[in-house]
Amino acid sequence: MPFQVPRGTADLLPEDTRLWRYVESLIHRLCEKFNYEEIRTPMFEQTELFNRGVGETTDIVEKEMYTFQSRGGDSLTLKPEGTAPVVRSYVENKMYGDPNQPVKLYYVSPMFRYERPQAGRQRQFHQFGVEAIGSHDPAIDAEVISLAWSFFKELELSGLSLEINSVGCPTCRPLHREKLIQYLTPHKEELCKDCKSRLERNPLRILDCKVDRCREIVQHAPTITEYLCGECDSHFEQVKSYLDELGIPYLVNPRLVRGLDYYTRTSFEIMDESIGAKSTVCGGGRYNGLVKEIGGPDQPGIGFGLGLERLMLALKGKGIELPYPKGIDFYVIALGEAPARMRVKILQMLRAAGFRAETDYMERKMKAQLKAADRLGARYALILGDEELNQGIVQVKNLDNGEQQEVMIDHLIENCKELTKKNWEM
Ligand code: ATP
Numbered sequence: 001m002p003f004q005v006p007r008g009t010a011d012l013l014p015e016d017t018r019l020w021r022y023v024e025s026l027i028h029r030l031c032e033k034f035n036y037e038e039i040r041t042p043m044f045e046q047t048e049l050f051n052r053g054v055g056e057t058t059d060i061v062e063k064e065m066y067t068f069q070s071r072g073g074d075s076l077t078l079k080p081e082g083t084a085p086v087v088r089s090y091v092e093n094k095m096y097g098d099p100n101q102p103v104k105l106y107y108v109s110p111m112f113r114y115e116r117p118q119a120g121r122q123r124q125f126h127q128f129g130v131e132a133i134g135s136h137d138p139a140i141d142a143e144v145i146s147l148a149w150s151f152f153k154e155l156e157l158s159g160l161s162l163e164i165n166s167v168g169c170p171t172c173r174p175l176h177r178e179k180l181i182q183y184l185t186p187h188k189e190e191l192c193k194d195c196k197s198r199l200e201r202n203p204l205r206i207l208d209c210k211v212d213r214c215r216e217i218v219q220h221a222p223t224i225t226e227y228l229c230g231e232c233d234s235h236f237e238q239v240k241s242y243l244d245e246l247g248i249p250y251l252v253n254p255r256l257v258r259g260l261d262y263y264t265r266t267s268f269e270i271m272d273e274s275i276g277a278k279s280t281v282c283g284g285g286r287y288n289g290l291v292k293e294i295g296g297p298d299q300p301g302i303g304f305g306l307g308l309e310r311l312m313l314a315l316k317g318k319g320i321e322l323p324y325p326k327g328i329d330f331y332v333i334a335l336g337e338a339p340a341r342m343r344v345k346i347l348q349m350l351r352a353a354g355f356r357a358e359t360d361y362m363e364r365k366m367k368a369q370l371k372a373a374d375r376l377g378a379r380y381a382l383i384l385g386d387e388e389l390n391q392g393i394v395q396v397k398n399l400d401n402g403e404q405q406e407v408m409i410d411h412l413i414e415n416c417k418e419l420t421k422k423n424w425e426m
C-alpha cells in the first residue's frame, strides 16, 4: 500500500460521517436548549498557553503535545484540549465584560495528543466540550453535568455511571498535599519515574497516574475530601443536592482527580464500562484558577470534555442504531437522448423541492439502473423514455412493492410529495 493514515489517526468514511453528523447535530440542538453558544478556536496555539493552562506536570504537557516551530520561529502546539484555548479567547475578547454572564460556550473539535494508540485512544481524536465562565454558583456545576447527562440520555445510552468529587481549592489543598507527601514518601522507590518527580512538584497528580503499581499505592492515600475547607465542603454538598434534585445518580469517588492542574472543587467523570479499559467518556470540573493563570481577571469556570470516538465505541458496543435518514427518495432512470436531457431538469426540480435524488452516470442498462437504485435504498424509481416524454409523463415505480403509476411531468413535484407523504403515514 503506497500511503496509510498516520498512526493514531483515522479516516471517517461516509458510513461514519453520517453517524457523526447526527451526533453533532444533536450536540448543537442540545447546547442551544441550554443556551450555550458555539466557539471555534484555531487548531494550534502558542505552546506557552498549554504549558501554563494545562500545567507543566501533566501527561499532556510532559509527553503528549505536538509542538513545532513555525517558520517565523514561534513555538506552536496543536491543541491537545479545548479549555485553555477557550479561556484564552475569553480573555483576549474581554468576554468577562459581556453583560450576559456567565459566559457559556461549547465546541466540537479535533484534538491532538501523542499517545500510544489503542481502542478509544488516538493521536487525533474529537471532543465535544462546554465551558461556563464567570459563576461560582454550584447550580452551574450541576447544569454542566446535567448537559452531559442529557446528551447521553438523548442518545439512549444507558448503563453509564457518573462519579464526582471535590478536589478542593488553594486554601485546603496545602494541608492535603502535606499529608499526601507524608504518606507517599515511604513508597517513593516503588513509584514510576514520572511520579517520583511529581512527588515534590505536584503529588496530587500521582493520584491520577495510570501505572498499576502507583494505582495500588494510592488506594490507601489520604483523600482531599477529608481536608476540604468549609466553603469547598458546602459547595460540594450543594452540587450533590442539585444533582439529587435533577434525579441524576452519582457516586462520590474521593480518589477522583482530574489530570489537569487548574481544576478546583467539583471534578467529575462519566464512564461506560462496556468500552473497556479506556472507559471514561466524559471528564470535567471546575477551574477557578485558570482564567487568572492565563492573564485574565480572577473569574471562575467549569466545563467538560467528552470524547466522541469513545462515545461512538459505546454506541456501537450497545448496538444503538441512530435514526438518521438512510437511502434516497428518487432514482431517475432516463432511456434515450431526449429523456437524458430532461432528467437533469427533473433532478433539479426534485432536489429543489427537498427530495434526495440521484440518477445514473455510468451508462448502465435499465436493469442495472434498477439495481443501482436498490443499492442506494431508493424508495421510488422515476422512469422516463421517449414515449413517456412525448406524452409528458413519467412512470413512478414504488421499489418496495413494485407498483407503478403514470404521473404528469407538469405535476411531478406535487405528486411526488403526495406519494412520499402517504408512505410516511404508513
Ligand atoms: P485518559 O485518562 O483516558 O487519558 P484524560 O484524563 O487524558 O483521559 P481528558 O483530558 O479529561 O482525558 O479528556 C476528556 C475526554 O476526551 C476523555 O474522557 C476521553 O473521552 C477523551 N480523550 C482523551 N484523550 C483521548 C485520546 N487520546 N483518544 C480518544 N479520546 C480521548
Ligand code: MG
Pocket: 059, 259
Ligand atoms: Mg490522557
